[in-house]
Amino acid sequence: MKLTALAIALIMLLCTASQGQMTAYSTTTTGGAPIPAAPASPESIGVEIPTSITTSAQAPSVQESGQTLMRSTEQAAYSSAPQGLRSTATSPTYPKATYPPGAVSQNNLYISYAPQTVAGCYLYANLPLWMQISGRGSIWFYEWYPNGALVTNYAGNVYNPGWYKRWFFADVPGWHILQFYCNGWSNYAYIYVSGPSHWVSPNPAPSPSPYPYPYPYSYREEPMISVYSYSSSSSVQLGSSYK
Numbered sequence: 551m552k553l554t555a556l557a558i559a560l561i562m563l564l565c566t567a568s569q570g571q572m573t574a575y576s577t578t579t580t581g582g583a584p585i586p587a588a589p590a591s592p593e594s595i596g597v598e599i600p601t602s603i604t605t606s607a608q609a610p611s612v613q614e615s616g617q618t619l620m621r622s623t624e625q626a627a628y629s630s631a632p633q634g635l636r637s638t639a640t641s642p643t644y645p646k647a648t649y650p651p652g653a654v655s656q657n658n659l660y661i662s663y664a665p666q667t668v669a670g671c672y673l674y675a676n677l678p679l680w681m682q683i684s685g686r687g688s689i690w691f692y693e694w695y696p697n698g699a700l701v702t703n704y705a706g707n708v709y710n711p712g713w714y715k716r717w718f719f720a721d722v723p724g725w726h727i728l729q730f731y732c733n734g735w736s737n738y739a740y741i742y743v744s745g746p747s748h749w750v751s752p753n754p755a756p757s758p759s760p761y762p763y764p765y766p767y768s769y770r771e772e773p774m775i776s777v778y779s780y781s782s783s784s785s786v787q788l789g790s791s792y793k
Contacts, residue, residue: 575727576700583690583702587650589727589738595648599742600670604662609676610717618705619689622715627680630663647737655734656684661718661741671720673745679716683708685733691716692731696724708732720745 575588592598614620647658647667660680661669671677683689691703705716718728723745730736 573696573698573725575694575698578700579690579692579702581702581704583692583704584731586692586700586729586731586735587653589650589694589729590648592725592727592740592742597668597740600668602670603744604666604669604671604677614715614717618691618703618716619708620715621710622680622713624664624682624713626715627660627664627682627713630678630680631666632663649737650729650735653735655736656682657730657732657734657736658682659728659730659736659739661728661739667737668740670742670744673720673723673743675720675743677718677720677741679718679728679739681714681716681730681736682712683714683732684711686711687733689730689732692729694727695722696726705730 573591575591577585577588579585647665649655658665658681660666660682662677664680664682669677681689686708689705689708691705693701693703695701708714718726718741720726720741720743723743726741726743728739728741
């Protein structure tokens, strides 16, 4: 009986350890960007795949597609919410924002509309990101991909605190974790991109320059097409695209 109980306990321990092996998120930056703290995985903080898909009738305009950061307003950020959710900043519908350990900042990052910090969308969708920036200085944008790779972009210089806008392009299925830095860290924002098991990436490798476009494949004269096989695991490997 004791041996049986010990065996069961050992199996449970191994299962727990296996479940605890979440994606290892990189903290390696480029271009002199501040080094971030590795984000918590969605699983470890109880963030589930959204049951509804966040859609937006908006799309980057011609003027916006050439900019990495645009000045906006609080009204624009909140009015982008679906009807009935526009005055629910304290509603339990919105998960609590997650900040880096020990970080004290008034910088906030929202997806599609304020104050949403977790969202889901389809592959190749565009979602607006709203940033409430409390200070001045250089702004760096961070995006962790489903395999843990980190892409860091310099988004310009902020001279006036306030609300700003940026666009997210869903180029890879799985969880994307976003954050920015401007004299202080923002919260993490989580986006789950729904996609097929086999898909074609329009942008085989992350660009070292800031994200200036809604449709990456239109900028390559002879597009290289890479086909990936996507696993439902949170630690999906994306082949040679992210090194």
